[in-house]
Amino acid sequence: MPEGDTVHLTAKRLRAALSGHLLLRGELRHPQLVEHDLAGRTVLDVRSVGKHLFTRFDDGRSLHSHLRLDGSWHLYRPGMPWQRPAHQARAVLETAERTAVGFLLHDLELLPTAEESRLVGHLGPDLLDPAWSDDHTAEALRRFTARGASELGLVLLEQRVMAGVGNLYKNEVCFLLGLSPWTLARDVPDPAAAVTLARDLLLRNADRPEQSTTGELARGRQHWVYDRGGQRCRRCGTRIRTAKQGDDVHARMTWWCPTCQPGPSPTRESGNRTR
Incomplete structure (x- = not known):
C-alpha cells in the first residue's frame, strides 16, 4: 500500500x-x-x-x-x-x-x-498536514502511548494513531530508533522521537517519487533495512532478517537488523515474540 x-x-x-x-x-x-x-x-x-x-x-x-x-x-x-x-x-x-x-x-x-x-475523521493526525502544530504532535503522542500493549511496528502502521506511515517507513523508523519492530509501545524509551522521526522521513520525500531514508538516491542505497533481507546491515554488517508481523490480511513483511535493533524477535516457526 x-x-x-x-x-x-x-x-x-x-x-x-x-x-x-x-x-x-x-x-x-x-x-x-x-x-x-x-x-x-x-x-x-x-x-x-x-x-x-x-x-x-x-x-x-x-x-x-x-x-x-x-x-x-x-x-x-x-x-x-x-x-x-x-x-x-x-x-x-x-x-x-x-x-x-x-x-x-x-x-x-x-x-x-x-x-x-x-x-x-477517525484517523490520527496527518503527518503531512501543512498546518501541523504542537497540538498535532501531542495528539499523535497521546494515541501512540495509548497503544502500550501493542508492538511498535503495528502501532506505526495504525492510521488511527498517525496517518501516513506505510510498511516502508515502519521498517525504517524502527531501525533508526534502534528498536525491534516487536518492541511493545510501552517499552519505547522516547515515543515522541518515533512521532517526530516518522514525520521527518515523510517530509523528506514528500515532493519527489524517490523514497530515501539514508540520504542517498542511488539505486540500492536508499534504505537501511526495507526490502534488504539477507543483505548486510549498512552499519554493523549483520545480515538483515525478515519475518511477517501482524495477523491474517494485516500481516506485513518486516526487515530488521538483530544487532542494531535489539529486543523481541519472532520465531520462524510460530511468529511469536521471543526474548
Whole structure:
C-alpha cells in the first residue's frame, strides 16, 4: 500500500493539473457511480489526508479515492495513449489541457465536501498536514502511548494513531530508533522521537517519487533495512532478517537488523515474540 508521501505527491500533481479548470469529461466507471457525470464541473482543489485523496468540485461535492495496494492516478495530455488498459480505469477527469485517469481504484465515493470527515475523521493526525502544530504532535503522542500493549511496528502502521506511515517507513523508523519492530509501545524509551522521526522521513520525500531514508538516491542505497533481507546491515554488517508481523490480511513483511535493533524477535516457526 502506498506511503503517505506517495499520496501527498499524487494530490500535488493532480492539483497542479486540474485545480481551477473546467472538466470536459468526468466519467466515473465504478459500479456504484456510473450514473454520475462530472463534465461541466470545475475542480477547486485536490487534497490528501493520510492515504486518502479528495478531489473537490464547485458543486460542493468531493470525489474520494484510496489507492489501496494497486490503485494509481496517471496524468496525460489529451489524446495520449494510456499506460494501462482502459478496462482498469475507474475515473477519467479531463480538462482542455490534461487528462487524469484513476486506475484500479477500488474505493471511490462521491460525497458532499462538508462530509469528508465521515471517511477520515477517525484517523490520527496527518503527518503531512501543512498546518501541523504542537497540538498535532501531542495528539499523535497521546494515541501512540495509548497503544502500550501493542508492538511498535503495528502501532506505526495504525492510521488511527498517525496517518501516513506505510510498511516502508515502519521498517525504517524502527531501525533508526534502534528498536525491534516487536518492541511493545510501552517499552519505547522516547515515543515522541518515533512521532517526530516518522514525520521527518515523510517530509523528506514528500515532493519527489524517490523514497530515501539514508540520504542517498542511488539505486540500492536508499534504505537501511526495507526490502534488504539477507543483505548486510549498512552499519554493523549483520545480515538483515525478515519475518511477517501482524495477523491474517494485516500481516506485513518486516526487515530488521538483530544487532542494531535489539529486543523481541519472532520465531520462524510460530511468529511469536521471543526474548
